[in-house]
Amino acid sequence: xxxxxxxxxxxxxxxxxxxxxxxxxxxxxxxxxxxxxxxxxxxxxxxxxxxxxxxxxxxxxxxxxxxxxxxxxxxxxxxxxxxxxxxxxxxxxxxxxxxxxxxxxxxxxxxxxxxxxxxxxxxxxxxxxxxxxxxxxxxxxxxxxxxxxxxxxxxxxxxxxxxxxxxxxxxxxxxxxxxxxxxxxxxxxxxxxxxxxxxxxxxxxxxxxxxxxxxxxxxxxxxxxxxxxxxxxxxxxxxxxxxxxxxxxxxxxxxxxxxxxxxxxxxxxxxxxxxxxxxxxxxxxxxxxxxxxxxxxxxxxxxxxxxxxxxxxxxxxxxxxxxxxxxxxxxxxxxxxxxxxxxxxxxxxxxxxxxxxxxxxxxx
Amino acid sequence: xxxxxxxxxxxxxxxxxxxxxxxxxxxxxxxxxxxxxxxxxxxxxxxxxxxxxxxxxxxxxxxxxxxxxxxxxxxxxxxxxxxxxxxxxxxxxxxxxxxxxxxxxxxxxxxxxxxxxxxxxxxxxxxxxxxxxxxxxxxxxxxxxxxxxxxxxxxxxxxxxxxxxxxxxxxxxxxxxxxxxxxxxxxxxxxxxxxxxxxxxxxxxxxxxxxxxxxxxxxxxxxxxxxxxxxxxxxxxxxxxxxxxxxxxxxxxxxxxxxxxxxxxxxxxxxxxxxxxxxxxxxxxxxxxxxxxxxxxxxxxxxxxxxxxxx
Numbered sequence: 001x002x003x004x005x006x007x008x009x010x011x012x013x014x015x016x017x018x019x020x021x022x023x024x025x026x027x028x029x030x031x032x033x034x035x036x037x038x039x040x041x042x043x044x045x046x047x048x049x050x051x052x053x054x055x056x057x058x059x060x061x062x063x064x065x066x067x068x069x070x071x072x073x074x075x076x077x078x079x080x081x082x083x084x085x086x087x088x089x090x091x092x093x094x095x096x097x098x099x100x101x102x103x104x105x106x107x108x109x110x111x112x113x114x115x116x117x118x119x120x121x122x123x124x125x126x127x128x129x130x131x132x133x134x135x136x137x138x139x140x141x142x143x144x145x146x147x148x149x150x151x152x153x154x155x156x157x158x159x160x161x162x163x164x165x166x167x168x169x170x171x172x173x174x175x176x177x178x179x180x181x182x183x184x185x186x187x188x189x190x191x192x193x194x195x196x197x198x199x200x201x202x203x204x205x206x207x208x209x210x211x212x213x214x215x216x217x218x219x220x221x222x223x224x225x226x227x228x229x230x231x232x233x234x235x236x237x238x239x240x241x242x243x244x245x246x247x248x249x250x251x252x253x254x255x256x257x258x259x260x261x262x263x264x265x266x267x268x269x270x271x272x273x274x275x276x277x278x279x280x281x282x283x284x285x286x287x288x289x290x291x292x293x294x295x296x297x298x299x300x301x302x303x304x305x306x307x308x309x310x311x312x313x314x315x316x317x318x319x320x321x322x323x324x325x326x327x328x329x330x331x332x333x334x335x336x337x338x339x340x341x342x343x344x345x346x347x348x349x350x351x352x353x354x355x356x357x358x359x360x361x362x363x364x
Numbered sequence: 365x366x367x368x369x370x371x372x373x374x375x376x377x378x379x380x381x382x383x384x385x386x387x388x389x390x391x392x393x394x395x396x397x398x399x400x401x402x403x404x405x406x407x408x409x410x411x412x413x414x415x416x417x418x419x420x421x422x423x424x425x426x427x428x429x430x431x432x433x434x435x436x437x438x439x440x441x442x443x444x445x446x447x448x449x450x451x452x453x454x455x456x457x458x459x460x461x462x463x464x465x466x467x468x469x470x471x472x473x474x475x476x477x478x479x480x481x482x483x484x485x486x487x488x489x490x491x492x493x494x495x496x497x498x499x500x501x502x503x504x505x506x507x508x509x510x511x512x513x514x515x516x517x518x519x520x521x522x523x524x525x526x527x528x529x530x531x532x533x534x535x536x537x538x539x540x541x542x543x544x545x546x547x548x549x550x551x552x553x554x555x556x557x558x559x560x561x562x563x564x565x566x567x568x569x570x571x572x573x574x575x576x577x578x579x580x581x582x583x584x585x586x587x588x589x590x591x592x593x594x595x596x597x598x599x600x601x602x603x604x605x606x607x608x609x610x611x612x613x614x615x616x617x618x619x620x621x622x623x624x625x626x627x628x629x630x631x632x633x634x635x636x637x638x639x640x641x642x643x644x645x646x647x648x649x650x651x652x653x654x655x656x657x658x659x660x661x662x663x664x665x666x667x668x669x670x671x672x673x674x675x
Contacts, residue, residue, distance in 0.1 A: 005473040013461035195457035200513075203421050203451040204474040205443055362423060 002206065006214035014218060020184065024226050028176040029233060035168045035295070036238040045073040046128045049082035049094035054101035062102060062139070071131055086116055093117045093128035162326060166241060169234040170325045171294035174318035176230065177223050177253060178288065181260035182267070182281055184219055189268035189356070190277045193364050202362030212265065212356075220257045227253050231325075244324030248331050252324070255341045256317040262348030263313075269356030272364055288314040293322070316340035365435075366396035367552050368403075368420070368521060373429035375415050375576075389415045391576035393429070397521075397569075402543070402553040404567030406560070406661065408673055412576040413556035414454055417525050420554070421451050434520050447475060450519030454526050456510035458498040464509060465494040468516055475517040488512040488542060504535025511542060522546065524555040528562060540565055560661035560673060572665060579668050584661060592663035595633040595656060597640065600625050602650040613639050625653075633658070 014020055050066070052059055067074045075082070075091070082094045096114040100107070115132065117125035141148065192198045201211065227249070234240035263284060271277035291298070291305075292314030298306050309315055320337035323329035331338070375390035390412045397403040405413045418424040420431050422442040431438040438445050458467055465481040472479035485491045488508040493501065501509060507527055514522055527543070528536040536559075543566055547553055557563050563570050564584045571581040580587055594617060605626060610619055615632040630636040633656050644651050665673040 002473050002476065005470060009459075009462060009466065009470050012466070013459055016461035196453060196455050197457050197459065199423065199453055200451075200456060200458065201474075202423060203446060203449075203453070204471065205446040206474040359423070359425075 003210045003214055003217075006206075006210060007217050010214050010218040011221070014222065023183070024176075024180050024222060025229060028172055028179075028226065028230055031175075032169060032172050032230060032234065032238075035172065036165045036234075045071060046092045046124055046131065047073045047075065047090065048128060048132075049075050049077065049085060049091040051079045051082050051094065051096045052076060052101075053079075053099045054097050054103055055099075056101060056103040058102035059097055062097075066135065069131070069135070071127075083116065086118055089118065089120065091118065092121060092124040093132075095132065165234070165238050166326055167297070167322070168295060169230070169238070169240050170322035171292075171318045173227050173230050174256065174292070174314055174321050175289060175294045176226060177256045177317065178260045178285065178292075178314050180223055180226060181219055181257050182264040182285060184222070185215055185261050185264035186268045186271070186277050186281055187274060188215070189265065189361070190271050190274050193268075193361050194273060198364075199362040202358060208358040211358075216258070216261055219261055220254055223253050223257045224250055240325070242325045243328040245328075245330070248324050248329070248334070249321065251331065252317060252320045252334075252337075252341075255338070255345070259313055259317070259341055259345045259348055262345060262352045265356040266348065266351035266354075269352070269354075269361065288312050291315070293318040311340070313341070313344040316344070367399040367434055368395075368397035368554065369430075369432045370395050370416075370420070371430040373416065373419060373431060374427065375412070375419060375424060376427070388576050390419065393573075393576075393578055395571055395578065395581060397552060397554060399520075399552055400550045401568045402547050402555070402566055404563045404570045405554070405556045405573055406558065406563045406567075406570055406665075406673075407556075407573035408558055408671075411573040413558075413573055414525055416573070417523055417554065417556055421449065421523055422446060447517065448520045450514035450517060450522045452507070452510045452514045452522075452524045452527060454529070456506065456513075458509070458513070460497065460499055463495050463497060464490060467498065467509075468512060471513050472516045477517060479516050484512045484515060487515070487545075489538075502535070504531050504538060507531065507535075507539055508542060511539075511546075515546070519551070521552045521554060524553060526556055526558070528557070528559065536562070558673065560665075564661055570661075572661075572668060574665075574669050580664070587661065587664050588659050591667045592659035593631050594629050594663070595631075595658050597628040597630055597633060597636060598625055598653075598655045598657065599628075599640070600652040600654075601644065602652060605649070609643070613643075 048066070050063055052063060063074065063076065066072055075085070077085075079096060082091065085091045086094045094116040096116070098111060098113065101111050101113070113136075115129060117128065119125070189198075192201075231240075231242055231249075235242055264281075267277060267280050267284065271280055288294075291301075291309040292312050293309075294314065298309055298315070301309065310319075316337045320329075320334045320341075323334060323337075327333075371394050373390050373393040374388055376386040377389045379385045379387055393412070393416055395403070405416060407413050415424060419426050420433065420438060422438055422445060426439045433445050434448055436444045436448070462470065464485060468481035468484050469479065472481070482491065482494060485494055488511055490501075490505060490508055490512065493505065498506065498509060511522075511524070511527070514524075524543070528539050531539065540562065543553065543555070547566075553566075555566065567584060569581065569583050570587060571578045572587070573579070580591065582590065601624075607619070610616065610626075610628075613636055615630050615636050617629040617631060619629070620627045628636060628640075637656065641651070643649075662673055665671070
């Protein structure tokens, strides 16, 4: 009964605290919106600079054919300007059409076309060359009127197109669970300690377990609510495809919440002031923001780092939520993540019990 | 049987200037408080008053000595003790986002009691603030809220740690009135203070504490009579008084004069007053002004320690 009443009181206090609401709801939404509106993949087109030295109208026609290509973005300018743009990294490749290009239909020797590529972007340059290669061979086939021997039919097998927003939303959700749990509980406890609220509670018969549980329950409820709102916005505003089921999602919200709450209690136990807590918590949170599979895939990291970061608490959580959201993974598919999180929960619990002491908190 | 019994209580702390050396912040403190009594611990800052109180409340571990409240050992059964005591801490902060009535109801819940928060607020004259948040209260109102929260479990013993420190005189008098009302209901009150007037006005018995030790313990009047028995009779007359004759009045210790005012240091003011008035009447001397000043606890502290009781 005490637990129930205290939990209700905690919820009331939480809702009345505007600042806490901002961090819990507005901030993650802002983060998501920023990543949703920004386009990190670029247009997906290759930027090809074309320097046309040929006066022939056929050359002009050829360029307009290129411009119709879906995979190319064409710019036309003088050689100096295009080369400078290439050097700046604004072009993936620059093609120079010679003065006699398509000027003489009876020409026997091949036209020599120079393509300058960006050495720093070998992948894009390679793609540009192969696209150009296929365009030229198709053109050659038409001009020599040879029959087509091969026809490649492409079929989209991956029905879902994983966009960056699809990738980042589960990451932001996992990050928000971590932030909300660890900072939320940490700052509350340290403020209680500093202001003497813990001391006042200590001299009542309130059981430490009731106090702790009431905060855990309240925070988990807030996390579930927060994650629901984040996913609702992701689905309805950013058309994110959440294909897993919400039961598994909420299970991980609770597991992740427990994990980071226990660390929150532990860190609050050893911090006397908000500043001290801020520092300690950042040491825990900051590396995970970047290494925890949140904003970018760990695939991009060096292999040795990849092997290490998979053990980060946030990594398990973001991995699980992402697999639920983008692959429709169920609990049985996520055993590795569940075990990882459970191990971290055990570590967090032990630390919390050792470091967050009822009497010490009252006397500090 | 006393309701609070403290025997040979010690508390050691590390010296602030030398972290390796310990000193006794509470040094062999013993006292007993009867039910219904208002017991005060008076002393300067750092005397060990708050530490003593916090050991009784269970906040500080009792390493050496014994404290028993209503027959329950604080050391062995702190949870049971917490059930029957009410505590006002020196600096009380509450949840920022709970309204006063909600706060008291919640505190009642900690004792598994359904309480009438509104009635409690009325008792401490905060009824009109029931919808306010604690941070919206003035200093005196905060202290009254703090007392209300200490009363939610109808405690057998109420602990008040420097209840009026930092309050303006009017708020202080308000709070004294409140403590008197609580006292009138027969509650046992234990309070610490460094205000003599407060100790004098509120306490039935008083322990004077200095450097971790209780240096005197008695009723305020007995303390004054015992340690500062000198009173002053200050008077002004229309003509000079004969020095020698005055000095021969029994119980007069010494006389000093300044600006036509005579200051008689006396050990029995009633007797001396009578003789002085008779003397003046027989000689036709007119007494223009007359004032009697009893010694205060300040004088008691001064005579006990050689220091004044000031911050």
